[in-house]
Amino acid sequence: MSEQLFISEIFKSVQGEGSKIGTPSVFLRLGICNLQCVWCDTPYTWKKGLTDYKARGFDWVLRKIASLTRGSGVGNIVVTGGEPLLQQAQLAELLSFKLFDDMEIEFETNGSMPLLPAMKSFIKGRRVTFTISPKLADSGNKPYKVHLYPNSVLKFVYVSKKSEKLIDDFIKNSGVDTLRTKVYIMPEGTSVEAMSQKYKDLLKYCEKRGYHFTPRLQIYLFGNTRAT
Numbered sequence: 001m002s003e004q005l006f007i008s009e010i011f012k013s014v015q016g017e018g019s020k021i022g023t024p025s026v027f028l029r030l031g032i033c034n035l036q037c038v039w040c041d042t043p044y045t046w047k048k049g050l051t052d053y054k055a056r057g058f059d060w061v062l063r064k065i066a067s068l069t070r071g072s073g074v075g076n077i078v079v080t081g082g083e084p085l086l087q088q089a090q091l092a093e094l095l096s097f098k099l100f101d102d103m104e105i106e107f108e109t110n111g112s113m114p115l116l117p118a119m120k121s122f123i124k125g126r127r128v129t130f131t132i133s134p135k136l137a138d139s140g141n142k143p144y145k146v147h148l149y150p151n152s153v154l155k156f157v158y159v160s161k162k163s164e165k166l167i168d169d170f171i172k173n174s175g176v177d178t179l180r181t182k183v184y185i186m187p188e189g190t191s192v193e194a195m196s197q198k199y200k201d202l203l204k205y206c207e208k209r210g211y212h213f214t215p216r217l218q219i220y221l222f223g224n225t226r227a228t
């Protein structure tokens, strides 16, 4: 097992989306993705000509995370990307270090990768959640199999009113019980103005289906900037 990961950035901020919104967190953003969403807000993790990630040894990663968490109350790690589960065997090894023993871990994933034995065994007895964000036809990707993991919530990107039928079809075909698995709906957009234009329809849709609205708080707080 190579003790390294392709890392785009590591930083401390506040979780701006989904079930842990508002939680002070360290973000471990991995490079590489197996999809190509037309509205991707982190193209520097995968897009030719824009990529900005490096292979980093575990020592480097552990030192960096320790320096961000030491003396602070931050106990939540968001593992994101890119598609972080492309490197899940290495992640299971890294996150088994003592530094993470008392931390909550949230994976943000497109759900395309099955969980490997190393990850299945890592998550047993740990405070791990998966935020699965299936990328539907309005992302520009071909359909793919979305895997549903233990302790998951679903988060969909609301691009336009057309997203509603795509989400409805996904829920129906996947057999997800939305009374047990929380569903979050998030506006697509990298500016407050672009997101705000979708709120009226999005909120109506959430109300109709009993889904949870999530903004992208980081855009309100920091604008469309990296490491936030």
Ligand code: SF4
Pocket: 033, 034, 035, 036, 037, 039, 040, 041, 042, 043, 045, 081, 082, 083, 110, 135
């Ligand atoms: S899955 Fe995520 S990182 Fe990959 S292209 Fe889509 S939005 Fe970007």
